[in-house]
Amino acid sequence: MLTSADFRKRARIIKALGHPSRLAMLHALADGEMCVCDLRELVRAHMSTVSKHLHVLKKAGLVDHRKQGLCVYYRLRVPCILDFMKCVEAVLDENRKGVCCNRT
Amino acid sequence: MLTSADFRKRARIIKALGHPSRLAMLHALADGEMCVCDLRELVRAHMSTVSKHLHVLKKAGLVDHRKQGLCVYYRLRVPCILDFMKCVEAVLDENRKGVCCNRT
DNA sequence: ACACTATTTGGCTAAGATACCAAATAGCGG
């Protein structure tokens, strides 16, 4: 039986996933680790913004990092995040049915 | 290739999942449709709060509803949401490793 | 120690989410 604490823990992780830039970074990290400045180019945001997003992902336990020289490399901690997305896509497909134009 | 619009759409859906009460409701709906007042008991919140949560889920395309008499019954629109949770659990398992006490 | 680059942190503001209350709406039975 799942308790409300279980749902709280899950929600905390899911919330960390709920941002376009963070999703884009996780997606990119699926191909291997990347340093912050590369991720920064990817999402085209300020360094500090990217760093804070990564902090959110780290706190949730979704990524890990290691420092090498000046650069910090982040990597996925739990690689299933991408099949995880399959369900999200299924929802999007359902949403598209019966709608003539894609809403952005 | 995924565009930033794709990530925005995904994030919108994931954000709708990112609340303990909404997760609990979706979990309950996996066993079949339920009316709002039953969901209300489940999450022990005010009627209006529950109704607004359901509205969020509806907008995201995660649930549908039908009205029968006085009651409104909600149901899952895309049932994969639960194996979707498997990955979230995998993250939680990882998080638990190397931590002696469960954080709530 | 100094200059330089990469990253994080603190402070601030604007926008968004949450929860409650009260009021509005909708279907039911008398």
Place this chain on the structure above:
DNA sequence: CCGCTATTTGGTATCTTAGCCAAATAGTGT
């Protein structure tokens, strides 16, 4: 039509999040 129950909507206070700037920290090469 009225009273009753189920649900939604609007308003508001409060909390959280996001993004930017400036300053702090950390590692490198000179």
